Amino acid sequence: MTEQQVRELIDAATRTPGEIDAAIDRIGPATVAAVLLDELGSRADIDELTDYPTIVVEFALSHRGETASHTITTDKGRTTCAPGRPDAPDAVVSQELADLLRGVFGTRGARTNPTRSIAWHHLGEPRAIVGPPHVFTTVRRLLRGSEPVSHDLSELSIRFGSDKWGLHYYTPHYEKYFTPLADLALNILEIGVGGYSHPEWGGGSLRMWKRFFHRSMVYGVDTFDKQAHQRQRIGILQGDQSDVDFLEQALGRTGPLDIVIDDGSHLNSDVLTSFRCLFPHLRPGGLYVVEDVQTSYWPGFGGSSENLDDPATSVGFTKALVDGLNHEEFEPAEARTPTATDRQIGSLHFHHNLVVIEKARNEEGALPVWIPRRPIDRR
Known part of the structure; x- marks a missing residue:
């Protein structure tokens, strides 16, 4: 088939x-x-x-x-x-x-x-x-x-050998965001199959997503050959997440995406490259997740514990997205020209080492002009 x-x-x-x-x-x-x-x-x-x-x-x-x-x-x-x-x-x-x-x-x-x-x-x-x-x-x-079955993502993580519960505690957060989507037919892409260079190691989270999202197609991206993990409803794509041409080719197979989970190299530059390439191909209402953002503070991964607002780091970059979320409220209005991304950030959620970004139309309009832009003198 x-x-x-x-x-x-x-x-x-x-x-x-x-x-x-x-x-x-x-x-x-x-x-x-x-x-x-x-x-x-x-x-x-x-x-x-x-x-x-x-x-x-x-x-x-x-x-x-x-x-x-x-x-x-x-x-x-x-x-x-x-x-x-x-x-x-x-x-x-x-x-x-x-x-x-x-x-x-x-x-x-x-x-x-x-x-x-x-x-x-x-x-x-x-x-x-x-x-x-x-x-x-x-x-x-x-x-x-x-038959209808409710799955505990933490239990599935343990069953399939994923590190998303235990080494990390991501699955309780994922349950909150993903449970309302579990009955939909989605395209899910995870960057990083796991297991490093060993062809048969890793793949635990791909199997976890396949079980949890019983009507969805799940794709895994890795720089190493991970074809051993290909299954019905699990596709494997070999390439580098920092290679924009490869990511564009991968989208030709997956089609528009509903969920992206970046659990790849964790190099800050790679995280930003993948986001800039893939986020525009996320469907409205889709979720873009970046795991292990602790590397934003680790110089060995291109991070910094001193310049906390550095836009070249994953946390610095996503913190700046908060300003984009509120782009219509700048004073004066011309102080910020909204980018395409600004107009498509519906919400941002920060957890320990984890960021979840929702894609949605962000053009609600600024507060009415009759609302004072300066404090009212109450003396």
Whole structure:
């Protein structure tokens, strides 16, 4: 499947039944089933069940009166998906394909799965209920990927090995800003995959964002080769965040962005270059986040603990954005000519080592001229 096909399915999941069926026809029922079962497998956390025996689950998915079988096999904490009917499944999940699509990629209010039924094999044997309920647990894990779930970002950070909780305490702030957006279909870009030069290290926060934003495309940028972390709904882009030409090319793949998280080199010059390039491509209402701004005070990263208003540092630069936020209130008015960025800063939020910038139209108008610009003499 392609990124475009996944995007189309995410969009179709909130459409009318006729539009959903038309999307399945265009993409093909087999491809749609493969996309949805990949999502179920990735959301099931089967890696926690390494001591479980091999479990085979058949998904009998129907579309326009025809049913096709697909198989999910879990073994030693790993999940594989394949088309076709298994010889001896441990359970058979039957469901309309369009219904499963709404469950996996629809909004939470639409996740009802009303056409689903489950047939348990081996229930006629005592071992099915006397022994450990491996089959029940595994199937439940798989099916919860199509049901409404509230995620704790701090727990997800720990689960996936991200440093956004523990080494830092960013996730409580992220929950405040991101929870209202979790049900939307977004384009999310994080600069910095993690793990330095090792190709298989890092990627924890990308997986965290994929799980939290269940309808979004997530992209990671890194100077090193991190293709090992590419997954369905996770794209990897290799390049330098200080290279404007590379960033412009990356935008050709991602499209307009809704969230940007800069967890890259933390060099002050790189932070500013990336912001100036990417912020104009952020959609209205989008959020631009800069992590680890402590480097604004570290000379080794181009920062300064003496010149605190230096616009060449990340904190000095973002503090100046506060003036841009209030550009209409300068006295006299011609004292500041607003920049394009000034007109698009909706709000700024400063936390320990973290800055969150909201993009929104900033042209409310100055206070009325009849309001005195000098204190009233009350003597």
